[in-house]
Amino acid sequence: MTGSNPRAPMHQPDGRSLSQRRAPKGLVTVTGGAGFLGSHLVERLLQSGCSVHVVDDLSSGSLENLDAVRGDPRLSITVGSVAEPAIAARAADAAMVFHLAGMVGVQRLAQRPLDVMRGNLLCTEAMLDAAARSGAPILIASSSEVYGDARAPFDETDPVQPGSTDNLRGGYACAKAMGEWLAHAHARQGTLRVVVARLFNVVGPRQSGAYGMVLPRFVAQAREGNPITVFGDGTQTRCFAAADEVALALCDLLATPDAIGGTFNVGSDREVRVLELAHLVKRIARSSSEVTLIPHDRVFPKGFVDPQRRVPRLDRLRACIGWAPSRPIEAIVEELCAAPQSAAVQRALAARALS
Numbered sequence: 001m002t003g004s005n006p007r008a009p010m011h012q013p014d015g016r017s018l019s020q021r022r023a024p025k026g027l028v029t030v031t032g033g034a035g036f037l038g039s040h041l042v043e044r045l046l047q048s049g050c051s052v053h054v055v056d057d058l059s060s061g062s063l064e065n066l067d068a069v070r071g072d073p074r075l076s077i078t079v080g081s082v083a084e085p086a087i088a089a090r091a092a093d094a095a096m097v098f099h100l101a102g103m104v105g106v107q108r109l110a111q112r113p114l115d116v117m118r119g120n121l122l123c124t125e126a127m128l129d130a131a132a133r134s135g136a137p138i139l140i141a142s143s144s145e146v147y148g149d150a151r152a153p154f155d156e157t158d159p160v161q162p163g164s165t166d167n168l169r170g171g172y173a174c175a176k177a178m179g180e181w182l183a184h185a186h187a188r189q190g191t192l193r194v195v196v197a198r199l200f201n202v203v204g205p206r207q208s209g210a211y212g213m214v215l216p217r218f219v220a221q222a223r224e225g226n227p228i229t230v231f232g233d234g235t236q237t238r239c240f241a242a243a244d245e246v247a248l249a250l251c252d253l254l255a256t257p258d259a260i261g262g263t264f265n266v267g268s269d270r271e272v273r274v275l276e277l278a279h280l281v282k283r284i285a286r287s288s289s290e291v292t293l294i295p296h297d298r299v300f301p302k303g304f305v306d307p308q309r310r311v312p313r314l315d316r317l318r319a320c321i322g323w324a325p326s327r328p329i330e331a332i333v334e335e336l337c338a339a340p341q342s343a344a345v346q347r348a349l350a351a352r353a354l355s
């Protein structure tokens with residue numbers, strides 16, 4: 001592991017998180033709520049006492065991700081794409097909206113760049129238009145990808161750097177960045193109350209490794225006794241935060257008046273070298289798998305840049321909601337190795353193996 005930062009307490013001095021003290025009231029919409037992070041957010045919102053409307057086209061998500069809460073009468077689900085204005089309008093008819101719907105994963109971007117770029121841009125544009133009309137405050141999930149290969153650690157005031165248009169990876173970054181610009185433009189030109197959350201690597205149970213997410217892929221490979229494949233030389237670093245903690249931060253952000261209109265890095269700032277992560281997974285999973293290096297150009301298309309470091313500055317987030325991730329990567333990996341692999345994740349991995 002490289003670098004370390006002081007762990008700030010995740011909870012406020014009175015022992016309760018902001019979201020417990022300012023629990024959202026009424027109906028809350030989560031777009032992409034059947035996805036990995038969305039399903040953790042749905043669980044969190046239901047725990048805090050509100051009703052939740054999930055809107056998801058199930059393109060990568062699954063209703064099985066909501067198994068733990070499917071019987072809750074406060075949960076309603078609409079299956080459809082929020083890129084369609086009528087569905088976006090129904091989604092925005094709520095006390096507040098978390099817009100997490102999107103197409104993620106570097107491998108999916110490498111294989112279906114047009115779908116990924118269009119999908120992310122169109123659904124964010126439609127949800128912002130709909131929230132502007134309904135008056136619901138909205139949080140949109142952006143990505144650390146907007147920083148491109150800028151020098152880490154990344155500050156929210158840094159320029160976005162999607163890079164050359166020859167590098168398709170920048171297309172996802174650009175779609176996310178354009179979503180942010182549209183959000184701020186809505187706020188400036190109208191009255192939209194919007195928060196932008198730039199998420200760094202979020203990990204936890206129910207995440208699929210099928211689309212290029214490194215940690216669930218390592219865990220699946222270790223479990224199956226297959227080689228744990230590290231792309232490049234493994235010296236690149238990433239920072240991982242637990243999904244349930246990130247869900248709490250998203251709730252707190254949208255419930256905090258000072259956060260409205262702001263852009264926030266959300267994630268962990270503790271760097272881990274990817275090669276070390278592979279060995280950590282192997283050790284914790286007690287796996288006999290070998291750790292293998294795969295040259296970058298055998299995995300990604302030409303010109304597809306993989307940033308060496310991706311580290312957020314979290315000062316703004318800490319100052320606004322007093323949040324910082326508390327769980328170290330070792331505990332996260334232990335939890336992942338102990339959790340049964342969900343049927344949805346198994347199917348996604350099997351489909352990927354066949355493609």
Ligand SMILES: NC(=O)c1ccc[n+]([C@@H]2O[C@H](COP(=O)([O-])OP(=O)(O)OC[C@H]3O[C@@H](n4cnc5c(N)ncnc54)[C@H](O)[C@@H]3O)[C@@H](O)[C@H]2O)c1
Nearest residue numbers: 032034035036037056057058059060061081082101102202
């Ligand atoms: N997980 C991370 O590390 C990470 C990092 C950066 C940004 N993000 C952002 O967070 C959000 C959630 O990511 P995730 O990891 O949970 O991914 P995910 O693929 O598990 O979830 C995305 C969900 O959105 C749904 N969806 C896609 N297009 C849709 C559409 N047009 N209409 C309705 N539903 C649609 C999918 O079916 C899926 O359930 C995404 O916007 C992603 O860009 C995640």
